[in-house]
Structure formats: structure tokens, C-alpha cells
Amino acid sequence: MSQEELALLYKRFLSTEISERERELILTILQDCEESDLPTLEEVIMTHKDTVTLGADRSAEIFMEITGEHLSPSIRPFWKRKAVMGAAAALMITGLSFLFHLKNKEIAQVQTATAIAYVNETKFVKQIKLNDGSTVSLRQGAKLWVLSDFATDTVRRVQLLGEAFFEVSKQPEKAFVVVKSGGFDVRVLGTAFNLINTPHKNLLVLNHGKVLVNHGKQHAIVLPGQRAAFDKGKQTFHVVKTDTVQSNNWVNNLLSFEREPLQQIFKDLNNLHPEQRLRLNEKFEQEIFTGYLPANDLDKSLDILNKAFNTTIIYKHQ
Numbered sequence: 001m002s003q004e005e006l007a008l009l010y011k012r013f014l015s016t017e018i019s020e021r022e023r024e025l026i027l028t029i030l031q032d033c034e035e036s037d038l039p040t041l042e043e044v045i046m047t048h049k050d051t052v053t054l055g056a057d058r059s060a061e062i063f064m065e066i067t068g069e070h071l072s073p074s075i076r077p078f079w080k081r082k083a084v085m086g087a088a089a090a091l092m093i094t095g096l097s098f099l100f101h102l103k104n105k106e107i108a109q110v111q112t113a114t115a116i117a118y119v120n121e122t123k124f125v126k127q128i129k130l131n132d133g134s135t136v137s138l139r140q141g142a143k144l145w146v147l148s149d150f151a152t153d154t155v156r157r158v159q160l161l162g163e164a165f166f167e168v169s170k171q172p173e174k175a176f177v178v179v180k181s182g183g184f185d186v187r188v189l190g191t192a193f194n195l196i197n198t199p200h201k202n203l204l205v206l207n208h209g210k211v212l213v214n215h216g217k218q219h220a221i222v223l224p225g226q227r228a229a230f231d232k233g234k235q236t237f238h239v240v241k242t243d244t245v246q247s248n249n250w251v252n253n254l255l256s257f258e259r260e261p262l263q264q265i266f267k268d269l270n271n272l273h274p275e276q277r278l279r280l281n282e283k284f285e286q287e288i289f290t291g292y293l294p295a296n297d298l299d300k301s302l303d304i305l306n307k308a309f310n311t312t313i314i315y316k317h318q
Contacts, residue, residue, distance in 0.1 A: 115145040115146060115147050115159075116145065116146040117143065117144070117145050117146075118136075118138060118143065118144045118145075118146075119138075119142075119143045119144075120138040120139065120140055120141060120142050120143075120162075121141070122140065124140070124253060124295075124296045125137050125138065125139060125140070125250065125251055125252075125253055125295075126138040126142075128144065130146065130150065131150050131151070132150040132156055132169050132171065132174075132176075133169035134156075134166065134167060134168045134169045134176065135166075135167045136164050136165070136166055136167075137164060137165040137251045138162070138164050139162055139163040139164060139250055140271075140272055140295070141162055141271075142160065142161065142162025142163055142164055143160070143161045143162055144158060144159070144160055144161075144164060145158060145159040145160075146158050147159060147179070150174070153174075154174060155174060155175050155176075155177055156171070156174055156175065156176045156177065157177050157179055158176075158177070158178055158179070159178065159179055159180050160178055160195060160197050161197060161198070162196075162197065162198060163194070163195065163196045163197075163198075163250070164194075164195055165192070165193075165194045165195075165248055165251045166178075166188075166191075166192065166193055166194075166195065167192045168188050168189075168190050168191055168192070168209075169190060170189055170190025171189065171190065172189055172190075175187055175188065175189055176188050176189065176190075178195060183202035183215060183229065183230035183232065184202065184204075184213045184214060184215040184228075184230045184237070185213065185214055185215070186204060186211055186212075186213055187211070187212040187213075187214070188209060188210070188211050188212070189209075190209060191206065191207075191208060191209020191210065191211060192206075192207040192208050192209060193205060193206045193207060193209070193211055193222075194207070194244075194247050194248050194251075202229060202230060203227060203228070203229050204222060204227060204228045204229075205226075205227040205242055205244055205247040205248070206222045206223065206224055206225070206226055206227070206228075206244075207224060207244050207248065208224045209224070210222070210223060211228075213228050213230075213237060215230050215235075215237070216235075218230075218235060218236060218237060219237070220237035220239050222239055224244075225241055225242065225244060226239050226240065226241055226242060227239070227240060227241075227242040227247070246258065249292060250295060253294055253295045253296045254292045254293070254294060254295065255268060255292065255293040255294075255295050255301075256292055257289055257290060257291060257292070257293070258290050259288045259289075259290055260288065260289055260290070261285065261286055261287070261288060261289075262280065262284050262285060262286070262287045262288075262289055262305075262313060262314075263280065263285040263286065265289055265293075265305070266278065266280040266285075266314055269293075269298065269301060269302075269314065272295060272298070273298045276298060276316050276317055277316075277317035278314055278315065278316060278317070279314070279315040279317070280313065280314055280315075281311075281312070281313045281314070281315070284309065284313045287309065287313075289305065289308060291304070291308070293305070298316075302314055302316070
């Protein structure tokens, strides 16, 4: 049995995904291996179901190699199996320290819970206070799902669609993980960061603390003042220095632009205020603007733009 297969089996053993056949297999393995034979923490973390398979045939083959017996699909009650009692003892002796290590590293899978959804359908930034003390600023149109019970689960899991600024309360015993965020997942203990997850853009900017981002087997550490994106073509992370103030201006309802074409600014304003059915003077589509606009005040934004170019460039529907 390869180390990668054992890591996958161990990961399933710590979760609710393991079958009775696989449970019998892993307990048998634990009786016949030393603690040094167990996969490392890093190997368990980096093991994914899409890269390693361990079906019923493979499980039965491994069981036969170890015991010389067939892995029976008919499983006796857990508490009546002598092998389980011996395996449990072996687990306490050779594997308990490893399981304890895993638990303290918060890699045990979170039990399934009903997601709580937050949606910002307003024209303003929406502030959300999570029950672990963390705060999330949701940008207009953004959605946040809380996937865990922060009070009982070993990992605080959320999912984001859109853009949000996270100020995560520090809980060393419970990591905070943003899952399925487009190009990568985000894992922190306590920090502040801006995250964009849309069909066309996936980007993280870190204000303070430390963040681990991962995509499959690829991962990177992001430090304060850096931004991270995943290059799907090269299958690598791109981490560079960035201006955190500019990336977070929207939290204060400010739109920040640096040499941005007016055509793009028009699209942004139109998305924020679709009921106004704005029109752009085509002569100014490629003109460049640098500055700030209030996201929640369309009239003031138009006044700033018009004064910058000494003419009316964006019209409200009459």
C-alpha cells in the first residue's frame, strides 16, 4: 500500500466518509504498522480524492496482502469484532498521538451542517458579525455561506461569491477556511484580508497575519502587503507586493481607480445602479481616470467625473 493511499484512507477515517469496509481495513493496518509508518501531517493535508483512488477492489487487495483473508462485505457489529478491540488498542498505542496531532492541526473534516447564507442586495457595504467574533464586510452583490457550526466544529468553514473583507478572530484551535473560492482555498487562524471570488477573477490581498492558499497539491504562504492569485495555465501561485489601502477602499464605500478607462468605470457604476440606466458619451470611452468615487452616492460620483473632464461624460436616464 502506497503512502499516498494510506494518507487518503487515514483522512477518510477521520471523517464521516469512510465505509465499513475501509474502516475494517484501516484498523487492521494499524495493528501491523509502527507509528513511523503512518503518513505525515503534510501528506494527509495534501491528499485529495481526485488524485488518489482507493476503491473496494483495491481495499480488498490490501487486506488480503496483510491478513491473507478476504475483506468481507458483510460486517459484524463494530463492538463484537475481536479485531476491532485489538485494533483499538493498537490505535491508542501507535496512532493516538497522530490523531491528536491531526485534531490540533484542525484537519479533521467538519460535520455536515445547514449553511447560513448572507446576501448583500443593497448599494452599500454590508457588515456581518459572525458568532466567533469575526467580522465580514460584503461588497454589493456578494454572497457568503457559513458552512460550519463555529461553536462545535473543529474548523470554521465559509464560502464566498463576490468580494469581501474578512477580519478573522484568532482561535488557534480552530482554523478559519474559505473553501471553493474559485482558483484556491484560503486557510487562516486570525488575520485580515480582502478576497475576490467571481467567475472571472480570484484574488487575495493580505493586510496582516499570515494566510495559506492552496489549489490541489499547490500551495503558497501569503504575507502582509502581498496579493495572491492562481495561474491556471502554469498551475502555480503568483504572489507579489501590493497596495493594501487601495484594494480595501471599497470597505468604506469608496471605489478606487488607477489609470482606469472610463468605459470600465461606467460598467462599474452601471452595475451598482442598474435602475438608473446610465449612458456613456462614446467620445470618452478610452479616457483614463485616477481617483476615488463614492459607491453609495451616484450623483456625487458623476459630479466628480464631470468636473475632472470639464464636461458631462455619463448621463442618467431621463
